[in-house]
Amino acid sequence: MPNARAQRVLVVEDESLVAMLVEDILVDSGYDVIVAMRLEAGLSLAREADVHLAVLDVNLGEGNSYPIADILRERGIPFLFATGYGALGLSSAYQGIPTLQKPYHPDQLIKQVMQLNTSALFAH
Amino acid sequence: MSLLESERQLQAVLSNATVAIFLMDERQHCAYMNRAAEELTGFTLSEVLARDCPLHDVIHHKRPDGSHFPLEECPIDRAFPTNDREQGEEVFVHKDGSLYPVAFTASPIRDKEAQVIGTIIEVRDIREEKAAQERQRLLINELNHRVKNTLATVQSIAAQSFRTLSDREPLEVFNSRLLALSRAHTILTDENWESASLLLLIESTIEPFGRPRxxxxxxxxxxxxxxxxxxxxxxxxxAVNASKHGSLSVSDGRVDITWSIEDAQLHFEWVEVNGPKVSPPxxxxxxxxxxxxxxxMEFNAEVNMSFKQAGLVCMVDVRLPSFTDQFHLGQYLPALNEVGRDT
Structure with missing residues (x-):
């Protein structure tokens, strides 16, 4: 769905099939999506890409996505975690970050992403 | 240092050691055991000396199945003539008749002329380790069972949810993908979630499409x-694509799968042969x-698909992920245990 005002979401997810699902859910709701499946790719996109929001898987196989989260925080880009371990599996430094437990309903993802957006607007 | 003083020091070392230490003579009789050895076996040194028989017949005379264990077959005994630091695990018999697992290290003792005159054996109680291994095995079994059941449940939910659809194809597509996933899980389950054989994975994935092809x-x-x-x-x-549109959609078509690995770099080729002319769309x-x-993206792989006259050719070049980065199930077991209790 081409949309001139579409917001761009960075999705970091290391499982191919899950990445496809997240991308489809967001694209179907009118977002532009950039996907990173490996830590290095996630880090460089978090540093350089023009994104408004991000959805981060926590466990990336080669490590976790906390370094990506730190960059996003520094840049003031709101993000949420989507993880199979749920909020309890998060390191204490990230306890306040919105978290979705996998698997989730597509509507839950969209709702949380929209909330990120609202909080971002108020922050400005 | 006087002889008396050094003997006192040695005594202090042995008495305070938490590992059981046995000193055996050339007849395999116990000449000395420390305090930890007395606690482990239930026998005092004087009791063992009074028995006047090989130590094996006092603390190692029964196999775990209860049958007699002759000295000649004992692996600790084998340390006597030659080997240094013979190691292994055995099951000992306590004074009260109960059996307990131990890890041992046995080394020969030599005299000035390098003649073997006895054996020194260290023994460690490994009941806790064995129990932990057993808990881990049970948890992995439980996890495997749940994964399989969950996949079967997902299959059922899909079948129930789409039963009113007149078009059966989407459900068929779904089933065959779910079963491919399940087959991969079966291989991993059989290998305790540590690794899988590439050959077995290929065999198992292509099996539903007709192995002879x-x-x-x-x-x-x-x-x-x-x-x-x-x-x-x-x-x-x-394989699905080949059987729908590619070489497996015609009677004498086949697929040649070849691969080579050099320094963890996998080169893989899927070549469809004798197929109908395929076009990219x-x-x-x-x-x-x-x-x-x-x-x-997931593996930094280079994928090249070309549509030749005889069918699809798919070439993959990828560095195989190393095992050092791999998630280890064992390290997460306590957490899984917690989750299990909550649900």
């Missing part, structure tokens, strides 16, 4: 769990996206 050529290789699961899905999509959608985009 494939030729396989390449060395076997251990794959990490994550690579195993994604590769299974990739191979499945290639036929190959789109889920399979194409999974292979060309996701698989390539």
């Amino acid at each position: 494939f030729t396989l050529k390449g060395p076997d290789q251990r794959l990490t769990t994550k690579f195993t699961v994604t590769l299974a899905m990739v191979l499945h999509e290639l 036929q190959y789109a959608g889920f399979g194409s996206r999974l292979i060309r985009r996701q698989f390539a």
Whole structure:
């Protein structure tokens, strides 16, 4: 769905099939999506890409996505975690970050992403 | 240092050691055991000396099944003539008749002329370790069981949810993908979620498409769990496409799968032979996206698909993920245990 005002979401997810699902859910709701499946790719996109929001898987196989989260925080880009371990599996430094437990309903993802957006607007 | 003083020191070392230490003479009789050895076996040194028989017949005379264990067959006994630091695990018999697992290290003692005159044996109680291993085994079994049941449950939910659809094809597509995933999990389950054989994974994924229609050529290789699961899905999509549009859609078509591995660099080729003329647009959608985009991104793979006269040729070049980065199930077991209690 081409949309001139579409917001761009960075999705970091290391499982191919899950990445496809997240991308489809967001694209179907009118977002532009950039996907990173490996830590290095996630880090460089978090540093350089023009994104408004991000959805981060926590466990990336080669490590976790906390370094990506730190960059996003520094840049003031709101993000949420989507993880199979749920909020309890998060390191204490990230306890306040919105978290979705996998698997989730597509509507839950969209709702949380929209909330990120609202909080971002108020922050400005 | 006087002889008396050094003997006192040695005594202090032995009495305070937490590992059991036995000193055996050339007849395999126990000449000395420290306090930890007395606690472990239930016998005092004087009791053992009074028995005047090989130590084996006091603390190691029964096998775990209860049958008699002759001295000649004892692996600790084998340390006596030659080997230094013979190690292993055995099951000992306590004074009260109970059996307990131990880890031992046995080394010969030599005199000035290098003649073997006895054996020194260290023994450690490994009941706790064995119990922990057993708990881990039970948890892995439980996890395997749940994964399988969950996949079967998902299959049922899909069947129930789509039963009113007149078009059966989407459900068929779903079932065959779910079963491909399940087959990969079966291989991983059989290997305790540590690794999977590349050859076995290929064999198992192509099996539903008619094994005689494939030729396989390449060395076997251990794959990490994550690579195993994604590769299974990739191979499945290639096979599905071949049977719908490619070489497996005609009677004498086949697929030649060849691969080579050098320094963890995998070169893999899927070559369809004797197929109908295929054109690129036929190959789109889920399979194409999974292979060309996701698989390539997930593993930094180079994927090349070309549509030749005889069918699809898919070439993959990828560095196989190393096992040092792999998620270890064991390290997460306490957490899984917690989750299990909550649900």
